[in-house]
Amino acid sequence: MLASTLCLLAVLVSAVLAAPLAPRAAPTVQLDQGTFIGATDGTLNKFLGIPFGKAPVGDLRFNLPVAVDPYNGTHTVTSFGPSCPQQAVNFNFPSQLEADAVNYIINSIYQIVFPAQEDCLNLNVIVPAGTKPNANLPVVARDWYAFIPGVTDRMTLIIAQLSASWPARKSKKPEWAISGCKIVSAQLTTPWKAVEIDIAYLTSPIERLALRWIQKYISAFGGDPTKVTMCMGRERGAISVALHLITNGGNSEGLFRGAFMQSGSPIPVGDITHGQADYDTLVSETGCSGAADTLQCLRQVPYDKLKKAVDASPGIFSPNSLRLTWLPRVDGKFLTDTPQNLVQQGSVANVPFVTGDCDDEGTLFSLSTLNITTEEELRSYVTSNYLPQAENKNVDQLFTLYPADITQGSPFDTGVLNALTPQYKRLAAMQGDLVFQAPRRYFLQHRSDKQSTWSFLSKRLKGLPDLGSAHATDILNIFGGGELADYLINFANNLDPNGNTVPSWPKYSASSPKLLTFTDDVVHPVTLTNDDYRVDAIDYITQLSLQFPI
Template sequence: MRIPTVFAALLLAAVSPAAFAQDVTPIVETGEGRVQGLEQDGIDAFLGLRYAAPPVGDLRFKPPVAADAYSGLYDATGMGAPCMQLYTPSGPNSTDVTRGIQAIFPTSTEQKIDNEDCLFLNVWTPDAGAGSRPVMVWFHGGGYDYGSGGWPAYNGRNLAAKGDVVVVTVNHRLNAFGYLNLAEKFGDDYAASGNLGNLDLVRSLEWVRDNIGAFGGDPDNVTIMGESGGGSKVSHLMAMPSAKGLFHKAVVQSGPGVTSGKPAEAAAYASDILAHAGIADPADLQAIAADDLLAAVRRATPANAGFGRGPRFGPIADGVIQPRDPFLPAAPEQSADIPLMIGYNKDEMTLFLAAQPWFGMIDDATLNAMAAGMGPQAAGAVAAYREMYPDYSATHLASAAFGTRFVQGTYLLADQQSRTANAPVFVYRLTWETPVANGMLRSPHTLDIPLMFNNAAESAALLGEGEDAARMADMMSDAWISFAREGAPSSDLMPDWQPYSVPDRSVMELNLQPAMRDDPERSIRELAAANAPK
C-alpha cells in the first residue's frame, strides 16, 4: 500500500528525531499528473517517477511507451525498483575491501528487490517549478547486465546544491529484458528487441524534454553522462537517430562505446538462451517467469565470458535503431555539434582483479607468463607500463595491462570525434589514488563517480577520509558542472583545460596538482594500431 505523500514527512519524523528537518516538496504538474517528493537539506528530491509504462504483459520485449496519466497525487518519496539484475558474485563484492564499497554501489542488494516494472527516474532540483537550470542526466554503470540509477554514489543532492543544476538518474531494461535479439527468431514484431534498453534511455530523455521545465530545469541545456556501461550508453546515444536533439552535451567516463554488437551474434546468443529456457514461440515469452529467464541466461553463457570474451548483452548495430557502430568508421555526423568530455582512471582493473587469488602475490616471472596468454598486446603493454611506472609491483603491472581497452577506446573515440566535430572535445585521465586498503586499488574503476557527484564524505568506503578526497571532489564537481553549464570544464583548482585534438592529444591529468599533458599514454595507444588486423 502506498502511503499518501502528504503524510510521508510526518511518518519520517515519527521514526527518527533527525527526520524533523524533512519536509515535502512543492507539488509539480507533469504530463502524467501531479507529483510530490521530499526535500533533502534544501534540495527537492522527486524519486521513482515513471517515465514509461511498465514493460510487462504485452509490452514485454517491446519498445517503451509513455506512462498512463493518473489521478490523485503521485508518491515520489522513494526510489523505483531496479531492473532485473544479472550480477554474479565474482564481481567487485568478493573481498572485504570491495564488499565495503557495496555501501555506495549495492549490486548484490539490488538482486533482492529487482523487478521488470522498473522504468523510473529520479530528479533532484534546488527549486522545483522555478528557474531554467542546466540538466545533468546520469545513465548508470554495470555494463548492460546490472545496476540502477538508485545507487547511493549517484545521489544527486550535493551536485544539484553546489552547481544550481537539476540532476536526473535513470533505470532502464537490462540483460535479456533489454537486449535479447529476438528478431531472427520471432520476426518483425520483435524487430526492436535487441536495443530496447537504449530505447528506454531515449524515452527517458523525451520525458525530460517534456517535463523538466516544471522541476526548474532547462530542456534546451541537457547533458547526458555515464560511467562504464553508462559511458557506452552515452556513446551509443550520440549515434542513435531517435536521440537527436534530446541532449546538448555528453560525458563518457571509463566506458567508450566505439562499436556495437552484431545482430547475427546477438541472435545466436538469444537462440541459445531460448533453448535453455524452453521457449519455442512468442506465447512462451510472455509466460516465462523473469527469474527463470535469467536462470536460462546463466546456463547459456560460458563461465569465462566477460571482458571481451564470449557472448554478452548490449546494443546491436541493426541498421535502423542503431544504424552502425557509433564511432567507426567515423564519429556520428548527428553529434558533430555536441561538446564531449571523455576520460578514464589510471588503474581501472584493480577493482575487478582485487578478488583474484593471485592479486598482490605474483612476481615478474609469473607476470611474464600471464602476459604470454593475454593476447598479442599484453607483452608490449607490460613493458610500456614498466617504463611508465617503475614503482609498480608485478600485480599492478598486470592490472594495467588488463585495462588497456579503457585507454585505447578512450583515445580512439576522442580522435574520431575531434577529427570531424564542430564542438570541442575534452579528455581527462584520473591519476589521484585512493588511500583505502593501504593504496591497493590505486586509481580504480568507479573512483571518478563520487568525486564528480561531489559525494566524497558519503563515499569514504572508496575514497577514504580527509582533505585530499574533498579537494578532488571539489575540483571534479566544479569541472562537470561547468561543462554542463557552458560546454567547457573548468575549476579554480585546475589550470585551463585545453580542448583535445590530433596530433597533440592534450589531456587533463586529474590529481591534487592537476596538469595538462600531451598524449600521456602514447605507447599504449599505439599498441592498438600495431596489433590491429591487417
C-alpha cells in the same frame, strides 16, 4: 558569570533544537491532468519513481519501449521505484587479493542494491526547493548503471543526499551537494542551480525515451529542456552516452546539448550475431528451444525463471571478462554500424563533451583470470576470447607491443609490485586499453577538431594494492569533494568545464592532445599531461578492434 551564561546559552540552544519543526508543505507538480506530490527537506524537492514508460512485460518485454499514457489522477512520489533487473554478481575473491583491494570492491562499487522488477521504467526528479515552473534551470540527466551486473544507479544518489550540508572546500563557493551527476549549488561566481533527472533503465532506446520525457515535462519542474546535459556515470552509463552521440546519424533531435562521460566511449562491438550463442543458451535454459518464435516464447517465460537463466550466463567476473554476454551490439536500428565505424563516418552529435578514464581500467577485470600464468595460456585466452578470427601474426604483434615485462603492465608505474601472476599486469594493460583507453583516444582524435572536447586521466589511488588507479577510483573525485565536481558544475552550466575555482583545463585537440591528470601528489594534485602513452600499442589494439570487434 561566564560559565553561567554559557550554561544558559546551552539550555536555550537545546530547547530550540528540541522544539518541533513546522511541517513543510509537500511540493506538487502538474503533468498533463495528473498531480504528483513529492517530498522536501527544505533544501531539495524530490519527486521519486515517476513512470515514464509502460511496464516492459508480456509483448513489451525485449521490445522497444513505449511511453506511458498521459497522466491523470493524484500520485504520491516520495519513494524510489524499483531498479531494473540485472544479472546477479558472482565473484569469488582470489586468495592473493589484498584486504584493501577486497574492501574497495565491496564498499566502493557493490555497496547498495535496490529491489528490482520488470516494471522499472521510472525516473526521479530532484530540484532545489522553492523552484517554480519554467524557471529555466539547466538539467542533468544521469544514469549510474553499469554493464557490471548488480550495480544500481540509486547508490550514488543516496550517498550524495548525505552531502547536502558539506561545507565548501573553498571560500569562493558556498555549500553544495551532488547526486551522481546532479549538482545543486548556490553559486559559483554567479548564482547557479540545476534540476537532476535520475533514470532507472537498462538500454539506450529506453534512455532515448526518458530524454523525450524530459523534453515534454521538465519545464513543469523548473528545468530548461534546451539545457540538458547527459551525465551518465561510469562505464555502462558513459558508454550509453557515447551511443546516444553516435546514433541517428548524429542527430541529437534537440534532446541534449552536452555530454559528460567517465570510463566510457564508443565501445568496439560488432554485429548482434556475435551474441547468438549466448542467446541460444538462454533459449535452451528457459525451455524455449522448440518454439517456432523463440523471442516470443521468451516474452512469456515467468520472470523468476528468466532471471535465473540470465544469472547463470557468464558475468563480468567470469573468465569472459570484458567480452560481456549482454553487450549492446549493431542491431540495424539504434546502431546501424559498429560504433567506431559510425565515429569514422562522422555520425556524431555536434555537442561539447568531456570524456576520461582511470589509469588502470583493466585491473579489476583481470582478477577472474589469475589461473593464466604462462605466455601460452595468455595467448590461448586472448585468441579465443577476443580475437577468434585473427591470424597468428596479429597476436604476435599484440604480444610484442604488450610485453611480458611486469614493469610495463597495469597497474602502470608500479614497477615489480602488484604482479599477482606473471601475466596479470600484462592482461590488465591489454584489457584496459581495448575497452577504455583506445576507444576514448580514437573518439577524441576523430572529433576534437570538429567540436569542443575535453579529456582527463585519473591516476589517483595508485597505491591501492593489486588494483592501482582502478576502474571507478575516480568516483571519489566527484563524491569526495574533488575537482571533478567543480568541472562538472561548470560544464553543465556553461558547456565548458573551466571556472575560477579550478585549474585551467585546455580543450583536447589532435595536434595538442592534453589530458587533465589527477594525481596523488598533494603539491600538484592536478597537472596537464600529453595523451601519448603507449601510442604504438593503443594504435594497434584499435586496428584489431576495428577489424575484429567484440
